[in-house]
Amino acid sequence: MAQDHFSKLAAAYAKSRPTYPEALYDFLASLPARREVVWDCACGNGQASVSLAMRFQKVIATDLSASQIAQAVPRDTITYRVAAAENSGLPGASVDMIAVAQAFHWLDFDKFFAEVRRVSRPGAVLAVWGYGRHSVSPEIDPVLEKYFAGIVGPYWPPDAKWLVEKYQTIPFPFEEIAAPRFRMELEWNLNQMLAYWESWSATQRYREATGNDPMDLILPELKKVWGPSETTKTVVWPLYLRVGRVQEERSS
Secondary structure, eight states: OOOOOOGGGHHHHHHHOOOOOHHHHHHHHTSSSOOSEEEEETOTTTHHHHHHHTTSSEEEEEESOHHHHHTSOOOTTEEEEEOBTTBOOOOTTOEEEEEEESOGGGSOHHHHHHHHHHHEEEEEEEEEEEOOOOBOOTTTHHHHHIIIIIISGGGSOGGGHHHHTTTSSSOOOSEEOOOOOOEEEEEEOHHHHHHHHHTOHHHHHHHHHHSSOGGGGTHHHHHHHHOSTTOOEEEEEEOEEEEEESSOOOOO
8 A cells, every 4th residue: 555655744735836737637638538537546635636627527536645635625526535546446447537646656556557457447548747856047956956865865755766767667557658748837936945845755754753854954055046035936847747548448
């Protein structure tokens, strides 16, 4: 079963995580044979669920964390449930797309794939995507890397390696569909950047292990290269996307 790394961070996660581009959802919605039901697996606070609901008739959004579900934005066409990825509670052959946003690397791959095959209708598609290191500028990026890989690097859960490897090495035993490149881009000030770091599991694990705040070790250097804290800068995250067809649509 996937581990829950984010119940303690649910509120911070909901407030500080970047949002995915709408063009990503447009592309994904163009792929399945039907747009009736999509399963947003490991949905967290429902960020992807809301955008998927604009393109599918019904969204079933599940997460292992009740705290994350409690932060989710309600919509009439979204049903939120606390459930594990490998035991969704969905009927067999009932969904047209399975989406996993920024969570696939935490799952038990083999058990999840078995559940994907069980719940998929003919013509269904699995889409998994995530993001890792962000980029700001040549002056700031080395400081970001120092924090990400150096200070809190040893405190990332082992499965975070799949993001470091940009999802290129993840198991993916489905007929792959070529996908365009997408990225997230936001204008953030320094406090927004720090709030994002607060939402990292590695930041929390560092504090729990040492009793100290890891950001104290980097903040003076970061402030020096950032400039005034209210100054906004463009922050960019490339998305790592893998898409595959679970079942071919049967001929009538």
